[in-house]
Amino acid sequence: MILAMFMLLAGVLAVVPVEDAVAAESSGYGPDGYFSKLSDGARPVVDNETGTPNSPAANGDTNTRGIMFGETNASSTNDNRTLTGIYKTLAKGPVDTEVLSFQPATTGNWHKSSTTTVLEGEALLWADEVVTKNFDYSSRNTFDFSASSRSTIATKSSDVGKNNYSSFEKQQLRNDPVEGVCTVSSCRSGSESNSPASSKGSYLVFPLSSGDMNKYLNHTGNHNSGDANLACRGSLGTTCGPSESGPSLVGYWLRSPNWNNEEQVIAVGNSKVGAMTVTSSDGYGLRPALRLRLDNLLLSGNKGNQGQSVSGDLRLTFVDTAARVVLSKTPRLEKNGANWELTDVDGTVNGFTKTGFGWKLIDPEDDSGEVVASGRTNKDTATNTDGNMVVPCASLMPVRITRCQCGGRGMVLPQRVGRIVRRYRCRAW
16 A cells, blocks of 8 residues: 655744654655755766856756755845855765866866765755855965964855854754865965865855866866856856955855965856966855755755746755644645645644645655655745645546544545545644
């Protein structure tokens, strides 16, 4: 017998009592619908490339779905920037670090740096835009000399990690050192292998390394070749746009030094990797990457109605194990015209009345990572979109028997659609 589970979500960042979790995957929360469909070690921008890599015709980035994450309002962000809040998935772990160049094989190792490690059960995400004003890297190519003695780029990374994400979002990020950086007074030994290359401090968000340009963005062209996969695609435009003050913001810093020159680091300007950018240049800002933990991820749904779709940006729903949901009614299926819809979804979260809940329908015997359907009850004022409570009965396999059970109270709800009887199991989140 195949059971299709309904899981009820509360809000964008879901709350769920741990003891009610449904064991459909190792996390107990079932597939999320996006990351659950990516294979371990996947690199979406590389895997989705159908254009010409290392060129303005590259399209791996545009073919990769956006993920909404972090603050967007200028009153809440570092440097008071109004942001799109869109990130692209660069990898799903596990992916080991390796020393790579961002350009074809040449004499010397000054341009080779370690890539970012992505652990099992996490994903590497990268912002679609520069999130700060422009600033200089530092007086030398040192990223951090100690946990408290840091360059401007390292300090900005910490500031953005502190200010641009809610406390709940921060709990979903891995806070650890990053690879491929200079951690002594200056680096000019000629290669990373001759210098300590993992940061002294830990970072929630950080700039990518020069090796990441190759590993996760498929960039192996000459350092002055334009690459659409490197272009900023947020509100600042493809060149990252002008800054609020000072020189024009032309691009973003990478964290890797020129291992052969203590006054040079690597940056990206106008979608080109600048291999010998001086550390005192102030035309660049921070385009942050982050390591997102997936163990508490419940749903990846369309940012509008939280439904399942093949395109468009996604909104993530995570589990808050400290919260408690109590339903005041028993959800049920009801025919509305030609559609079957989930109704009577009301209740409280931590004792407070909740105006909207979300839901998802999964097949525990389907290991493809698919979510059959998902949605939410209320209108989303931010995106001006209505909720989505339609259950796509016609898309379910024939003779699929499911059961409905809500809040521990078992209740069988046979619904006859044509010749097929369906029963649903509901779980309160």
